[in-house]
Amino acid sequence: MQCYAEKQALGDVSQELLDTQVNPAVWEISGHIVLKRRDDYEEASEASAWRLLAVVSLSEARFEEVKAYIFDAACLVQSQVDLEIDDAIYAPVPVGPSAVGEGCLVIP
Helix, strand or coil: CCHHHHHHHCCCCCHHHHHHCCCHHHHHHHCCCCCCCHHHHHCCCHHHHHHHHHHHCCCHHHHHHHHHHHHHHCCEEEEECCCCCCCEEEEECCCCCCCCCCCCCCCC
16 A cells, blocks of 8 residues: 555645655665755654654554455454453454455455
8 A cells, every 4th residue: 555655646745745755665665764855864853754654654544444455355354352452363254245346366
């Protein structure tokens, strides 16, 4: 999923951030932030890194939507052993038609 690219396409990324030319995918893959402008490098801080992460991260609602889509595609259902415990157990179950597009092969 390209959360940042999606937000760029929708115009939800500030021009200030676009001007930095930071590619979050490179950061995620390499573990390094590539800063192309001297000012960005000199002003780099933990706070600026968190700002970038906030822009490229999924909202809680979108994360749950993506998670449900993945479980559906993998024919899994999330069930909690104890409602007070955050840990969940995933068990394969038969499901009806999925949200996966026609012609897509899903191998559970």
